[in-house]
Amino acid sequence: MAGKGDGGAKTALEFSRPRMSHILIRERDHKFDESADAQEQAALADLFGAISVDKFRFAGTVTVTPEEGLILNARVQATVIQRCVVSLQPVPAKIDERVRRYYDPALDPEQVDFSADEDEEVEALPRTLDLGLVAIEAAALALPPYPRAEGAEIAQADDEVPEDDAEERKPFAALAALRQKMGDGES
Numbered sequence: 001m002a003g004k005g006d007g008g009a010k011t012a013l014e015f016s017r018p019r020m021s022h023i024l025i026r027e028r029d030h031k032f033d034e035s036a037d038a039q040e041q042a043a044l045a046d047l048f049g050a051i052s053v054d055k056f057r058f059a060g061t062v063t064v065t066p067e068e069g070l071i072l073n074a075r076v077q078a079t080v081i082q083r084c085v086v087s088l089q090p091v092p093a094k095i096d097e098r099v100r101r102y103y104d105p106a107l108d109p110e111q112v113d114f115s116a117d118e119d120e121e122v123e124a125l126p127r128t129l130d131l132g133l134v135a136i137e138a139a140a141l142a143l144p145p146y147p148r149a150e151g152a153e154i155a156q157a158d159d160e161v162p163e164d165d166a167e168e169r170k171p172f173a174a175l176a177a178l179r180q181k182m183g184d185g186e187s
Contacts, residue, residue, distance in 0.1 A: 014043035015056065017132035021103070021125055024062050024070055032074075032131060033059040047136070048080060048143060051090055055079040058135035060099070069125055070103040076138045084149035091147040099138045103129065 017034050024030050036044060036056035044053040060074025078095040102122045109124035 013130065013132055013136075014047050015040050015058075015132035015136055016130055017058070017135075018128045018130045019062070021070065021127055021129055024129065025064050025068050028064050030062040031060075032062070033057070034131060034135070044136070044139075045080070048082075048140060050143075051081040051083060053078060053080050056135070056139070058099075058131060062129070062131075065102075067105060069105050070101075070129065072099065072101040072103070072129075072131075072134065074099045074131075074134070076135045076142075078139050080139075080143060082144070082147040084152050085146045086152035086154055087149050089149040089152070091144075091149050093144055093147060095139050095142045097138050097142045099134060101134060 015034075015036050017032070019030070019032075034057070036053065041053040041056055044056055045051065056076075056078045058074055058076050060072065063071050063073070065071060076095060076097050076099055080093045080095065081090050082093055083089070084091050100121070103125040104122055105125040107122070107124035109126070
């Protein structure tokens, strides 16, 4: 699927919006507002395992820190139609998530820092920051993992075993019967 700004080259990303970090640092304050086109919405629906993605928008700013790191403040908004896990009926999910990332030039890309504030994810400064990939990650994490249509319920299984079947359901009953039939072999 071709991403915007990549000269028509094929990319594996469904919503690729790459930005070179050194250009973002030079700009100092980069505003963006990106929306998925129909082809990208279809690819995102496949990625999310959804029926459709009717809207997908990622807007915000990338600003530069005194250390020449980047701070991404944005909002991902999407309307995703999923299937109910019970009835398979369409279930709309509205996503409106705040996204904040700090890209630190001092961090080693091979190490992960778990000491960051919960509201702010700290990552190593990449050569290319793909805003689309950040948006996809945030949206995927915001989707309900088990969407349910209103009123959809799973029928409760009957856990009780009828008395006459209780003997047959014992795991070793068949082995005991076979052993008796063949003779114990022990004296």
